[in-house]
Amino acid sequence: MKANWNYPTSVRFGAGRIAELPDALKSAGIRKPLLVTDAGLVGLPVTQNTVKLLGDAGFEAGVFADVKPNPIPANVNSGVEALRNGGHDGVIAFGGGSGLDVGKVIAFMAGQTRPIWDFEDIGDWWARADPKGVYPIVAVPTTAGTGSEVGRAGVITDETTHTKKVIFHPLMMPKVVIADPELTVGMPRFITVGTGMDALAHCLEAYCAPGYHPMADGIGLEGVRLVMENLPKVRANPDDVEARGHMMSAAAMGATAFQKGLGATHALSHPVGALYDTHHGMTNAVFMPYVLTVNRSAIEEKIARLSAYLGLAPTFDAFLQAIIDLRKQLGVPHTLADFKIDSSKRELIGDMAIVDPTAGGNPIELTRERALEMFDRAMEGRV
Ligand SMILES: NC(=O)c1ccc[n+]([C@@H]2O[C@H](COP(=O)([O-])OP(=O)(O)OC[C@H]3O[C@@H](n4cnc5c(N)ncnc54)[C@H](O)[C@@H]3O)[C@@H](O)[C@H]2O)c1
Numbered sequence: 001m002k003a004n005w006n007y008p009t010s011v012r013f014g015a016g017r018i019a020e021l022p023d024a025l026k027s028a029g030i031r032k033p034l035l036v037t038d039a040g041l042v043g044l045p046v047t048q049n050t051v052k053l054l055g056d057a058g059f060e061a062g063v064f065a066d067v068k069p070n071p072i073p074a075n076v077n078s079g080v081e082a083l084r085n086g087g088h089d090g091v092i093a094f095g096g097g098s099g100l101d102v103g104k105v106i107a108f109m110a111g112q113t114r115p116i117w118d119f120e121d122i123g124d125w126w127a128r129a130d131p132k133g134v135y136p137i138v139a140v141p142t143t144a145g146t147g148s149e150v151g152r153a154g155v156i157t158d159e160t161t162h163t164k165k166v167i168f169h170p171l172m173m174p175k176v177v178i179a180d181p182e183l184t185v186g187m188p189r190f191i192t193v194g195t196g197m198d199a200l201a202h203c204l205e206a207y208c209a210p211g212y213h214p215m216a217d218g219i220g221l222e223g224v225r226l227v228m229e230n231l232p233k234v235r236a237n238p239d240d241v242e243a244r245g246h247m248m249s250a251a252a253m254g255a256t257a258f259q260k261g262l263g264a265t266h267a268l269s270h271p272v273g274a275l276y277d278t279h280h281g282m283t284n285a286v287f288m289p290y291v292l293t294v295n296r297s298a299i300e301e302k303i304a305r306l307s308a309y310l311g312l313a314p315t316f317d318a319f320l321q322a323i324i325d326l327r328k329q330l331g332v333p334h335t336l337a338d339f340k341i342d343s344s345k346r347e348l349i350g351d352m353a354i355v356d357p358t359a360g361g362n363p364i365e366l367t368r369e370r371a372l373e374m375f376d377r378a379m380e381g382r383v
C-alpha cells in the first residue's frame with residue numbers, strides 16, 4: 001500500500017517512505033531541521049536510522065529529546081532554546097503523541113513572545129499569536145494512536161494544576177506527514193495496544209458527539225472498523241506491516257474526525273493521566289465500555305448503525321459486547337483497580353472531568369453525578 005493524500009494535509013503514506021524525509025523537508029522549505037522526539041525514543045534504531053538518513057542527505061540536523069511522556073512546559077522551553085541556539089529553520093516532530101506534540105508546540109512557540117498558556121484552545125485565543133513566528137513542521141509518527149501528525153494542536157500538562165491543556169493554532173498543522181507503518185513495528189506491546197485504543201476512542205467519541213458533521217461521522221465510522229479489524233492482528237503479529245498501515249490510517253482518521261468533539265472517555269482519562277501519569281490511550285481503553293453504558297440513552301440508535309456496519313447484530317448490546325471482547329483479547333485492564341488506580345482521588349477526578357475541554361462533546365451532558373457513575377462503574381467493573 002502506498003498513497004499520497006492532500007487531506008487533511010500532505011501525507012506520504014506507505015512502508016519505507018521514511019526514505020523521502022529529505023525530500024519532504026525540501027517541500028516544507030526546511031534546510032536546517034531540529035528533530036524533536038522523546039527521551040525513550042532517541043536511543044532506538046528507528047530514530048538513529050532517521051538521523052543517519054538526514055546526515056547522508058547532507059542535512060545538518062539537530063536533535064532535541066528532553067521530552068517526557070505527557071510533556072510539560074519545561075520540555076517546550078528547552079526545545080525553543082535549542083531551536084534558536086542551533087539556528088534551525090523548522091522542526092521534524094518525530095514520535096508518538098508526546099514527541100509530535102512537543103515538536104509542534106516548539107515550532108509554534110519559537111516565534112512567540114507571550115507565555116504558552118495564553119494559547120490554550122479557548123475561544124479565539126490562537127489569534128493572539130504572531131503567525132509569522134510559526135516554524136514549518138514535518139511530522140513523522142512512530143505510534144498509531146493520537147493522530148497528532150494531522151492535528152493543529154499539542155497537549156501539554158500543567159504541573160501546577162495537574163491538568164492537560166490543549167495548545168492550538170491552525171499553523172501547527174504539519175506541512176508534510178510521512179506515515180510509514182514500518183516505524184511502528186518496534187513499539188512495545190503495551191504501547192501498540194494503548195495507542196491503538198486511543199485511535200479507537202477518537203473515532204468512536206467523534207462519531208457519538210452531538211452536532212451535525214457528516215464528514216466526521218463517516219471518517220469515525222470507518223476508523224472504528226479499521227481498529228477493530230487490525231489491532232488484534234498487530235498485537236498477535238507485530239510485524240504485520242499491512243495491518244500496521246491500517247492502524248496508522250485509523251489514527252490519522254481519529255484526529256481528523258474529532259474536530260467534531262470527543263466525550264467522557266477523554267474527559268475522565270485526562271485527569272487520570274495528569275494525576276497518575278498513566279498512558280493516555282490505555283486509560284481511555286479502561287473507561288470506554290462504562291462511558292458507552294452511561295451514555296446509552298443518547299447513542300443507542302447511532303451505535304446500532306455502527307454495529308451493523310461492522311457486520312455485527314444491529315444493536316447497542318452487540319457493539320458493547322464487541323468492545324468488551326476486544327479489550328479482553330488485547331489484555332486491557334477491565335477495571336481501574338486492575339489498572340492500579342484507587343478511589344482516593346474520585347471526587348477530584350469528577351470535578352476535573354466536567355470542566356475538561358472534551359466534556360462538552362459528550363452525547364449527554366456530563367454532570368458530576370454521571371462522571372462519578374462512570375468512574376465508579378470503571379472501578380468496580382460494572383458495565
Ligand atoms: N495532539 C493530539 O491531538 C493528541 C491526541 C491524543 C493524545 N495526545 C497526547 O499524546 C500523548 C500520548 O501519545 P502516545 O500514545 O503516542 O504515546 P507517547 O508518545 O507518550 O509514547 C509512549 C512511549 O512509547 C515509546 N515509543 C513511541 N514510538 C515507539 C516506537 N516506534 N518504538 C518503540 N517505542 C516507541 C515512547 O518513547 C514512549 O516511551 C499524550 O501526552 C496525550 O495527551 C495528543
Ligand SMILES: [Fe+2]
Pocket residue numbers: 146198201202266280
Ligand atoms: Fe486521545
